[in-house]
Amino acid sequence: MSQIVKLFGDNEKTALRRLKEGAGKADILAETGAVLGLDNVSFSVNEGEILVVMGLSGSGKSTMLRCLNRLVEPTAGSIRIGGTEVTELSTKALREFRRETFGMVFQHFALFPNRTIAENVEYGLEVQGVDRKTRRERALEAVELVGLKGWDAKFPRQLSGGMQQRAGLARALCADADILLMDEAFSALDPLIRRDMQNELRSLQQKLRKTIVFVSHDLDEAIHLGGRIVLMKDGAIAQSGTAEEILLDPQGDYVRRFVENIDVSSVVTLGRLVRPQPRLFQGAAAEEAWPLVEPAQSRADEVFVVTCDRDMPVGRIDRGRLSAPGSRGQRLDKLMDGGIARAPAGAVLKSVLPLLASEPHGLAVVDETGRFVGLLTREVALRALAGKQPNEERNTAWNGSSTTTAASASSLWTNTPAAPSIGSPSISRH
Incomplete structure (x- = not known):
């Protein structure tokens, strides 16, 4: 992702021009009515790593995540995954690219209430036209992988919140996508269940080596998941690096306030x-x-x-x-x-x-x-x-x-x- 800009409003072109001229977020809003969601955001993700994008509400982290697969269309910039420039894909090509490349796990599970867990998990393969026998086999493998073996015939209402989130994760894994996009995936869970899911995700990532972009507002969660952290503020990146780098050398007051209550001795090696x-x-x-x-x-x-x-x-x-x-x-x-x-x-x-x-x-x-x-x-x-x-x-x-x-x-x-x-x-x- 390079120099991504996202402006919300009817005057995107005028707002983009003013941004390039050096106007700030408040000035752009006052002059054009457009809201600056992302301000020249650039970062890379290594294959097989967990990258945690975090910040306070309104910092732009979820907008950034959705720009990766163009659920939100960026106003300007480049998104390159492998050898593909995502911003140049046609609607049809983008649809196929999403199916093959991305799996998404949402905060509120997004399970179909009238489908069993197995039917929910295999849904992505069903949309792709995979035959029933094959998709059911792969769905049951994914269900077992996340610790839900024996619950495949149950409906979402029969599962706890943590189990429903496991089902959502299984659905993303079932499609065997290269990249998992997880938007506040565990924030609706109770603290103990949340930590269990964090441990589960780390274990799965070590086993499957998926590339994961995980959005969170919780620094403790980001530290526990490991990997690099991108910390956002007002649509821009305030600092990026490992948890140790950010804790030992916070850049600016915003980052210092973000990390001031973290136990450094539990993080720094x-x-x-x-x-x-x-x-x-x-x-x-x-x-x-x-x-x-x-x-x-x-x-x-x-x-x-x-x-x-x-x-x-x-x-x-x-x-x-x-x-x-x-x-x-x-x-x-x-x-x-x-x-x-x-x-x-x-x-x-x-x-x-x-x-x-x-x-x-x-x-x-x-x-x-x-x-x-x-x-x-x-x-x-x-x-x-x-x-x-x-x-x-x-x-x-x-x-x-x-x-x-x-x-x-x-x-x-x-x-x-x-x-x-x-x-x-x-x-x-x-």
């Missing part, structure tokens, strides 16, 4: 917070390591020591010990302190706070293979809890270069970039 950290191989000699950690080369008081083969943290050593009498000629693994507390990069901050409180030297954050990513200190954790970004100066990577020890630097020093976050964290002490 350690991989997002840690800073690159110099590390030395355990087999190095003290006199070889010292030039690489002297103040001119490193701002770290302590340096992590890692294994020679897998870059796994095994200890730490400070400058004083490296330069102490008697250290010359000794290997680092004879001088270092062991017993490093580790935590995975995909763990959220809240899960490691008790451990961090008992570790004055911080935690060694590792990726899914156990490789050292960086150090999480109490200072960094407190800044995150206070809603501040990690200190940029301290976040600068040590480059590990030395004019006097260039030859040995490559064999002693590693500075691997932070790895992607991982899930299912477990915290350990080694």
Whole structure:
């Protein structure tokens, strides 16, 4: 979607011209009577991801969703899905493209009350002319997929609200569309049922790898669903990015107010917070390591020591010990302190706070293979809890270069970039 504009009213051309001239929403309304619904909205959605579009009522999020499949006709702009320019499709071609590409799940279920659940689920295939046997088989598969097996012969009135929404989701899945458009799909449900449906959707997305555009006004829901967030205000995008990016670096007062009551520690992962950290191989000699950690080369008081083969943290050593009498000629693994507390990069901050409180030297954050990513200190954790970004100066990577020890630097020093976050964290002490 690129530079999409939507104006509501009888003077769209005049209003569009005034918009291009720089007129604001209020001026356009006063001069032309047209309402600016979308103001040059642009974003992309990756195949197989969940993109959550959110904002307050009237922000333009539902209008944007309906522009994607032209249930609402955009006034200007481009909508490209795969190799198809959707805005150029004829009425007939658009109808076929919708059937093949989009599935929609609505807030109020939109089930036919006089049809059974199976008949509701197979309706899209019926419209496409699929034979009765095939569409019923696919409908029952979709019903089972969303946890409604055995309810296919019931009518909507015999199901709870959560079950009806599952039926609506099954109907969208039955058509095997590439993209699911979900407009406030769970907002009419009770809180517990709503969370169950959010979990169900995440599970289905991981299994089926559908591309999902999900409209919501609830930031907690957006965070729980995962993926990127597009936050809208007055028909324009106020900020987009991951939940972590928006929480750690909100752009403008509107976004800051939107996220101010969110528990940052339950969202931000350690991989997002840690800073690159110099590390030395355990087999190095003290006199070889010292030039690489002297103040001119490193701002770290302590340096992590890692294994020679897998870059796994095994200890730490400070400058004083490296330069102490008697250290010359000794290997680092004879001088270092062991017993490093580790935590995975995909763990959220809240899960490691008790451990961090008992570790004055911080935690060694590792990726899914156990490789050292960086150090999480109490200072960094407190800044995150206070809603501040990690200190940029301290976040600068040590480059590990030395004019006097260039030859040995490559064999002693590693500075691997932070790895992607991982899930299912477990915290350990080694």
